[in-house]
Amino acid sequence: MPVSPTYRPEPRFFDLGGEYGDPVRAADFPETRLRFRNDRAAATVGLETLTDAEWIAHFGRFVPLPGQPGPVAMRYHGHQFRHYNPDLGDGRGFLAGQLRDDEGRLLDLGTKGSGTTPWSRTADGRLTLKGGVREVLAAEMLEAQGVPTSRAFSLIETGEALQRGDEPSPTRSAVLVRLSHSHIRFGTFQRAAYFGRPDMVEALVEHSRSLYHPDLAEGDVPGFMRAVVEASARLTARWVAAGFVHGVLNTDNLNVTGESFDYGPWRFLPYYEPGFTAAYFDQTGLYAFARQPEAVFWALTQLGGALKLIADAEALTEALNGFGPAYIRELRAAFLSRLGVKSLGEAADQRLLDTTLALLREGGEAMRWEPLFHDWFGGFASSARALSGPRATLYQSKVFADFRFSLFDHEPDRPERLEAAPFARPEPEEMVIDEVETIWAAIDGGDDWTPFHEKIARLRAMGAARNPTESP
Structure with a gap:
């Protein structure tokens, strides 16, 4: 069977009626080349058993999955940079289906770049391949860091040459599918x-x-x-x-x-x-x-x-x-999580938040954001690692002393996590724009997807190190 027994379709958006969305059809793309399939996410909704051909049929040609009534472009308005726009709506995407995950949550399969809809206005309804690559990378980084995020589910290259004002053109095209916990917007x-x-x-x-x-x-x-x-x-x-x-x-x-x-x-x-x-x-x-x-x-x-x-x-x-x-x-809880330490109560946690931000602020360009949290993950349990690492000289200032004092009493949360391989490396996984451009250059110049897939593997390893219940 194309879907596993754990697949549970539940297209509940349609309960609202026809005033909230419009039935649409996906574009007929000249090509459908599978570039990324998120089997880790697919396993949570019973779709990991799809063959590549079946995957492309459902997420490149948009043949409805079992129990799904077909794509619908959602209607909405919104403030764009605080200017109200009543002409919005799904202009290059649609809701492709809804289903329950292994925790019982209702999730959406939403598209980006799937073609024109009644809300496209003068746009072509397409997504650049670079835009798709960027969304996959962002979603994987956010998920690894424990930030609530949609997950990039599928990326398929579609063989069209797109003209864009903010990319060298013509540029390659793609259709993205995201797995998200609701597309009901403000x-x-x-x-x-x-x-x-x-x-x-x-x-x-x-x-x-x-x-x-x-x-x-x-x-x-x-x-x-x-x-x-x-x-x-x-x-x-x-x-x-x-x-x-x-x-x-x-x-x-x-x-x-x-x-x-x-x-x-x-x-x-x-x-x-x-x-x-x-x-x-x-x-x-x-x-x-x-x-x-x-x-x-x-x-x-x-x-x-x-x-x-x-x-x-x-x-x-x-x-x-x-x-x-x-x-x-x-914010206090988020910084404790990023530093891998336990709470000591509101006052102590606030001091740690304040001194962490002060250290980042005073350190300037030399004190990079992600490396600080990498070096001091686990609190004082990481002292030897941090003070002998590549940023040791940065940890000698008065501002650092304040940070270290605030950190001192916070016990490490699950210190066994420090045994994971990512913490043995001197540098963390970052996602700064230069690396993103390097990954894209390999794809654009030589159709080399190796750096892209290697980056995703490292991000997943980092996420699993921070949250051992996850598998890379």
Whole structure:
């Protein structure tokens, strides 16, 4: 059989009805060359048994999987760089299916580059191969670091020559499939509110509550807002601890489950730089690294504005105001996780957060972001390793002394993790733009995918070292 017995289709988005999406057909691509299949993710949803030919049929030609009704382009609006756009929607992607994973979560198979839809406007509905490669790499890096993220599920090269203003053209084309915990965006609610449809807002809340926040009581709209605020605060804190810059935090790129998805011009910090931006077109730094919490909070206020059609504004404001405390709490937890140490309580954890940021700030370009967390993973258990490593001379300043003092009492969390091979290496796995460009150059110049696949293998080994329950 093409799917395993653990495959559980459950296309619940269609319960909402035809006002939320449009049936579409995928483009008929001239080629379908499989470049990446995520069998680790596929095993969680019962699709790892597909042959390559079956995989290409479902994720390159988009023959519906068993129990799936066929692709639908989702309707939504959104603020783009804080300018409202009522002409959005899935313009180069669609929802290809929904299914339960091995933890019982409902997941989406969503596409990018699958062709034009009613919402494409003047665009071609395509994705560049480079864009697909970049999304795979970002998703793998975020997953390895424990950041809530969609997973790149499939990448298939499609044989078209695309013209783009931000890449040397013509450039190669691809279609990507991501496995994501919901594509219900803040902008999905905004669209319903834009049309003055409290019935649609209410239907969206109940749909999202029942599927993604089932612990909430039916009709608890402020509770739903609190749940989205908490999830968004955790996500933002994890981005910051990872040194990740999403790039385009528009309200159509944030969802109700608090999971990274649809990050286009992303970057990871090489070193601490609050004003670092990922998108060349973000000329005012609206979505710069240090402004991401502000951007997410602003987006949440837009969600709250849509929910005002069906709930008390004061209760929604109270839920919204929980973002700041939740973000600080989650940021402390995220930095403890990155350093691999246990909590000592709010005050001590806050000192460690403050001194870590101070060390990164004062260290400048020499104190690279990812190597600090690599060197001191496990806290003082890594002292000998860090102080004899390639950055030993950086660990001699007064600011480092403050960091070391704050770190001293925090016990290592699962110190056996330090026995894993990635921690024996002097350098960590980073994802700075120069390496991404080098990986792409090998593909573009000689169709050499070896650096790409080797990078993914190393990232998975790093993720397994940090979280031994994972397999590389």
